[in-house]
Amino acid sequence: MTDTDRRSGCPINLTLEVVGDKWSLLVIRDMMFGNRRHFRELLTKSEERISSNILADRLKTLLERGIVTRDDDPSHKQKGIYSLTEQGIELLPILAQMSAWGYKYLPVSEELGIRARLLSEGGPKMWAEFMDELRETHLGVKQRKKAGPSAGERLQAAYEKVVARKKK
């Protein structure tokens, strides 16, 4: 984002200029909720079938804007590991609110809706817990271990339960 294409100094507008395109927030969603960290994972394991050129471009832009970082994967010379930055992690409340709104008003599929429901019911407290978990996996910040399954684990377990039930 240069000064020339900045439309205004409004915080909502500025946020939209960073993540307001059709794909950025979906890539971030997959990194957060699906723990996709490699190019190939983001490319093939998302519901929406993003094109490789779009994904490459979005990752580059998100890198430039400080939403994600990229490190070499020691296990494979070509692989890179993408991580969310603190700023990227703090996009979670936006995604959570979008998720809640979509769940309430749009034809959400059952298996993808369950996460939206849990996240909405959990509220800001659960979001904070999940963000702490993301700080651990993406930033390497050690957290105090809490009792029971983590927020991410609870979301994942609920999702898998619905998938298993629907399969029958």
Added chain:
Amino acid sequence: MTDTDRRSGCPINLTLEVVGDKWSLLVIRDMMFGNRRHFRELLTKSEERISSNILADRLKTLLERGIVTRDDDPSHKQKGIYSLTEQGIELLPILAQMSAWGYKYLPVSEELGIRARLLSEGGPKMWAEFMDELRETHLGVKQRKKAGPSAGERLQAAYEKVVARKKK
């Protein structure tokens, strides 16, 4: 949105397909925080100078998707009054979170940042109060009158105070 261009049943994706373009949320922002209700107001009184054809298209789309409604203005045969629906009003938490994130991480202008700060500090309680106020102005739902200035009035007063100070 037809079935064919629906990318997935994910609530975040579905929400993005409704308001995930470059302009929709800015139009909704102006209706909420700037009380812009007519085409001409939305066209000329926004910071970002939307084009008239884009605005016309966005309003049409938002109408179709049930985010806004349009009524004739009794004071002028050509004027229409656009109002937010309940679904539109409930986009406020998304805007509030975007506002908070932008305020924290992007070069927000002082006069536009003050609203972001108040909205963020006010939290979900203030958002609920503001949404009630929007229900009154946009849906005609009578609310119990509370003591002191309303949430919208407080935001507006803070904004005007900064503008007045910067003018000197």
Added chain:
DNA sequence: GCAACCAGTTGTATTATGCAATCGGTATAA
């Protein structure tokens, strides 16, 4: 009657996105 205002529309240029094929390089297993 006329200027200012009103909600859009039209035409055209530019930019973003979408899709399929492909690239040079890397790991893996026979």
Added chain:
DNA sequence: TTATACCGATTGCATAATACAACTGGTTGC
């Protein structure tokens, strides 16, 4: 060693979204 699958992209081309300026037909107030 060679074949195969995988890896992160890149290229070329088609279509869709956005941007900008000019304009339309109608309304309002003086």
